[in-house]
Amino acid sequence: MSTNQLRTGKVVRDAVVKLAKGYEGPIKARSRYAPQALIHALEGQPLNTVRGLGALDNSEEHIMYKAIQDLAKEEVTCMSLKQLYVNGKNPEPAHRLANAQFLHRELPVRLSQRAVELMNLPHGLSDVPGVQQVYNCYARYAWELFCAPLPTTPQEEYDYSCLLSSLLLDGQSIPRALSIGLQDFRKQDGGGLGGGGGGRGSRSSDANVDPAVRLDIQEAISRFYTGRIGVRFLIEHHVSTLPPSRCRQGWSGIIQSAVSPSLEAKHTAAAVRSLCMRHLGAAPEVRIFGKDDATFTYVPSHLEVMVSEQLKNACRAVVQKHHPAYKSMTALAGPMSDWGKKECSTVREQALAAQSWSDGGPQMPPIKVTVAMGKADVTIKIADEGGGASRTEMEQLWTYYYTTANKFLVGNANLPDILTGSQDEASTASTGAVQGSAGEVEHPLPPLAGFGMGLPLSRVYARYFGGDVLLKSMEGFGMDSYLHLNRLGHNCEELPPLARNSCV
Ligand SMILES: Nc1ncnc2c1ncn2[C@@H]1O[C@H](COP(=O)(O)OP(=O)(O)OP(=O)(O)O)[C@@H](O)[C@H]1O
Ligand SMILES: [Mg+2]
Known part of the structure; x- marks a missing residue:
């Protein structure tokens, strides 16, 4: 200066x-x-x-x-994850x-x-x-x-x-x-x-x-x-x-010294599947391939929002492409994005009924989550068979506010965690419970899709500490999403240009 x-x-x-x-x-x-x-x-x-x-x-x-x-x-002073960890460790x-x-x-x-x-x-x-x-x-x-x-x-x-x-x-x-x-x-x-x-x-x-x-x-x-x-x-x-x-053992502020991406993915998948069930009446299986004891230092709340956004997209795509109730309704009423409240609740009821009639419900291709721990990178690949998107559509997907979701998928809760960015709100949203005005506990339904913010914002979160999110689509088959994170933690926060990088 x-x-x-x-x-x-x-x-x-x-x-x-x-x-x-x-x-x-x-x-x-x-x-x-x-x-x-x-x-x-x-x-x-x-x-x-x-x-x-x-x-x-x-x-x-x-x-x-x-x-x-x-x-x-x-x-400004850009900090690396490592510096932040050290700074927050000592109470x-x-x-x-x-x-x-x-x-x-x-x-x-x-x-x-x-x-x-x-x-x-x-x-x-x-x-x-x-x-x-x-x-x-x-x-x-x-x-x-x-x-x-x-x-x-x-x-x-x-x-x-x-x-x-x-x-x-x-x-x-x-x-x-x-x-x-x-x-x-x-x-x-x-x-x-x-x-x-x-x-x-x-x-x-x-x-x-x-x-x-x-x-x-x-x-x-x-x-x-x-x-x-x-x-x-x-x-x-x-x-x-x-x-x-x-102060918690193994933590420094909101950074955890040994986060297991595989375990985080398991917890997040359970929460996302339950959310998908509530919105669509069905949810595909999520299979996780990775070692639970492979860990790295990261911010679990950031990891959770990024994995959760990819999984929500994958679940929605798979159910809408493969579930018989959605397929037959789409044939009758056109693409789901145009449906009204009545069509949405009818198909949801049908999907729920199909789920309970047969063992395990109709077969839908599972979503496969693979966790790879390299020397420098941690990569989480989320592969679905939800039909993917065309090459011309791919660029649009990263556009803020671009969505193909039906408006009823936004639920009745407040904004999604990824938009509010608050740890407390994140935990409220995942349990779905808030205190109502009369003191009773209400259970608002958090959004499954519909804001057009999940992809672009999860990329902002990943890039913040030097990572990235990439998508690879095979139209007609499915989408692979790669979440790359920096394992070493020495990358400085990627702040906007006005904030010059003065990482030490
Ligand atoms: N795995 C996927 N398969 C097919 N299409 C996808 C997939 N992931 C994203 N898309 C497309 O990209 C669009 C934008 O995704 P994005 O997550 O940003 O927003 P959204 O899911 O519509 O809403 P939200 O902000 O609530 O996540 C989706 O509406 C969908 O059309
Ligand atoms: Mg989304």
């Missing part, structure tokens, strides 16, 4: 801290974090975009957005304090970079209300963390960690606002996102889409989600051992 940048950073930081300390507005500081009170005070006011700053006086908004812009220019107060101090500097920069990028998206995308909502929210998070006092004692570290935890609570509203914003944009733009132009449940032609616009937007969504995964990862890694008595 240049001396000039350092100086600007310090000037802005001093100005904001002074402003935060000197604030004497209508709201008295309710928490020990004065800036939080300031944010509440600002909430009622229009938070103008950074492009409107020229017309503003030297107001709070001006300072806040100026700080966000300057922070976004600072350099000693001094060590936690050092980690918290690192986050205190790092998180406002990462959040500001994402906010500034969203403010400056091409093709007028930044003007869409849903997108504005997201960048205002990110700017406020960045500001709040930027102004929070630097923790210097174990008690302050605890308070700071509580503040970080509170940011994790909101797993739903940001992906939801972004998705609504992008859908609104798509309507204005006549399909510029390149997803299903007819909305969920339809295969669309991409003929009218400007490929340059489509690519820009797809890349921007990828960068946003990569950044978001990184921020949530750092926070969760730190706060998961709060209090330190929550």
Whole structure:
């Protein structure tokens, strides 16, 4: 970083801290974090975009957005899985304090970079209300963390960690606002996102889409989600051992030293099959080939979302292609993506009945999961005989919001785990239980498909620590999906370009 940048950073930081300390507005500081009170005070006011700053006086908004812009220019520190493991392993107060101090500097920069990028998206995308909502929210998070006092004692570290935890609570509203914003944009733009132009449940032609616009937007969504995964990862890694008595043997924060991909695949397959049964009334067998005692260091929650997304796709494809109830309904009513609620529940009932009449139900080709442990790579191959996709369709499959699923497969739960990215929500979704308003336990049905996010986001998760997801299709037969992960853990987080790589 240049001396000039350092100086600007310090000037802005001093100005904001002074402003935060000197604030004497209508709201008295309710928490020990004065800036939080300031944010509440600002909430009622229009938070103008950074492009409107020229017309503003030297107001709070001006300072806040100026700080966000300057922070976004600072350099971030990309961490490798190995470094994160080492950093999170030691629960000693001094060590936690050092980690918290690192986050205190790092998180406002990462959040500001994402906010500034969203403010400056091409093709007028930044003007869409849903997108504005997201960048205002990110700017406020960045500001709040930027102004929070630097923790210097174990008690302050605890308070700071509580503040970080509170940011994790909101797993739903940001992906939801972004998705609504992008859908609104798509309507204005006549399909510029390149997803299903007819909305969920339809295969669309991409003929009218400007490929340059489509690519820009797809890349921007990828960068946003990569950044978001990184921020949530750092926070969760730190706060998961709060209090330190929550430290688990063989774990460092949310990283496990010896994850067995084969065992993880078994657990995930059981959960996905049960979800598939609930949605479609049937589920294919999943056979796993791999040694349970072959392990590597990784983040089990990330592994679970990636494997689960591939398995959900495979299960759905196999049932819809091979189950007699779906085959005969498709012959009568056309492709399942066009069915209404009545057709869906009829065929589901038929599939359920067929399952219970005969031993084991109608035969469907099993899904084969093969786990290979190399010296450098761990590969999980998921092979199904669900008919695959044509070569021309293959590129579309990686497009955000592209789906061929019937809208009834989205279920009645909130967004899928892969979109919310929250550990707590992930565990809620897999058990499917939430506390209702009257205190009773409700069981919402998590989605099987329908958001068009499973493939592109699982690739973002895999690439985050240097892995990848590849698909190989044989149209008319089936799909092979390869999930490649880095075994050695020395790859740095793959952060978006604004975040320069400074891995040490
Ligand atoms: N194994 C597969 N076999 C055949 N088609 C597949 C397979 N996996 C994905 N697809 C196709 O790719 C599309 C996009 O998949 P993706 O997982 O991104 O979204 P989705 O499953 O429709 O919704 P969700 O975001 O809930 O996962 C699917 O709708 C389906 O048409
Ligand atoms: Mg999917």
